[in-house]
Amino acid sequence: RGSLYLFGTDELNDGSMITGEVTVSLRDQNVVFGFKDNGKAIGARCTLAKSDGKFYFNGLRLDADASLKYGILKDTRTGHGEYVVVDSNGKLVKGTKILKDGEGNWIVVSNSKFVARVSDSDRPRKKNGRFYHYDSSADRHDRWGAEITYATDGLNNLDSDFVLFDR
The missing domain is CATH 2.10.270.10 (Cholin Binding)
Structure with missing residues (x-):
């Protein structure tokens, strides 16, 4: 070493x-x-x-694949091991954002931490500080779907092509 x-x-x-x-x-x-x-x-x-x-x-x-535009890595520096999002130049994505990757998936970032990668056709929406699935084709009162969280949506999206570092 x-x-x-x-x-x-x-x-x-x-x-x-x-x-x-x-x-x-x-x-x-x-x-x-x-x-x-x-x-x-x-x-x-x-x-x-x-x-x-x-x-x-x-x-x-640790750069994301250029065709995907974004990737995640486990930030082990603090001991918490939270996932963060980086772009194809290795730059940390900061803040709270909803990004579209190169495969058409939506990447949800909150407080500079990875929340989830979802394949919804509509862009997820933020309401009262939380992220939700959204369906613009549904009736007006039925457009808001389930809440998007790391526990429900993030863990399922740790594909090997999307995870850059996980130690």
Whole structure:
């Protein structure tokens, strides 16, 4: 469990340590690694770390798949292990929002925490601080459906393509 460093290999870079973000091709896919000013990988020694609003593990920036637009990860830094949402650039989604992912699902975020990913045709609605399923095609008095919570809707949406980090 040592620390990860990256050194330049081309003739223009004299073998010095790389700092900042660098894009690397791994398994025919471009990924981004982040390194501190001292050359150490952000999130070194198998720890989850957040830097500049982005999450890293052993230097690897945890980005959502570009086609999905969003992904979730378990934030283990506080000990609570709550899921948070990140975008395709690894940036934390903050606040309270209802987002549409690349597959047409709705992602509900409350207080910067993942609540649920639902496949409703209509955008969920927020009422009195809570989120609900909504059906615009129903009669006016029947449009509001069941409440959306992590316990009822979030646990069922932990697909491997959607979860970026869960340790």
